[in-house]
Amino acid sequence: MIDDMTCDVCGGKLPGALDSIPLSSDAGMWVTCGHCLATAIVMDSGEVLRPPYRPTSDRWCAAVDESCTPEIEHAVVTRALTLCGADIDREGFIGQDYSWSPLRQTACPKCRSVAVEVDERWPAGHRGRGAGNHTSC
Numbered sequence: 001m002i003d004d005m006t007c008d009v010c011g012g013k014l015p016g017a018l019d020s021i022p023l024s025s026d027a028g029m030w031v032t033c034g035h036c037l038a039t040a041i042v043m044d045s046g047e048v049l050r051p052p053y054r055p056t057s058d059r060w061c062a063a064v065d066e067s068c069t070p071e072i073e074h075a076v077v078t079r080a081l082t083l084c085g086a087d088i089d090r091e092g093f094i095g096q097d098y099s100w101s102p103l104r105q106t107a108c109p110k111c112r113s114v115a116v117e118v119d120e121r122w123p124a125g126h127r128g129r130g131a132g133n134h135t136s137c
């Protein structure tokens with residue numbers, strides 16, 4: 001089912017581009033577009049829920065890399081990866097309960113440039129709260 005989806009945000013072709021994260025057997029599956037990084041929840045019924053657009057300063061959780069001096073903050077895209085492609089399971093990474101922001105001095109420069117890049121792939125028409133299906137979170 002997921003194999004022949006296209007991203008309804010950027011229109012990208014998705015075979016292989018979705019990073020599927022099983023949520024639990026009865027709550028559907030979180031998927032992330034490999035092109036614009038929009039997330040969606042695919043329910044077992046086939047229904048797709050699309051969380052609303054969020055600005056890059058309020059879209060991803062932060063994780064601090066304590067092995068760097070000074071410490072830098074990365075944006076966490078999936079359970080295991082940051083925007084810059086670092087593995088957050090590695091030692092020294094501490095997940096935070098606040099949002100990552102590209103405006104913070106400690107923000108990882110590579111995460112920041114990827115954030116700008118994927119944000120530009122998100123069409124303006126899909127940024128409003130009224131666009132498409134979405135959940136309230």
Ligand SMILES: [Zn+2]
Pocket residue numbers: 007008009010011012033034035036037038
């Ligand atoms: Zn997309």
Ligand SMILES: [Zn+2]
Pocket residue numbers: 073074075082083084085086108109110111
């Ligand atoms: Zn980073």
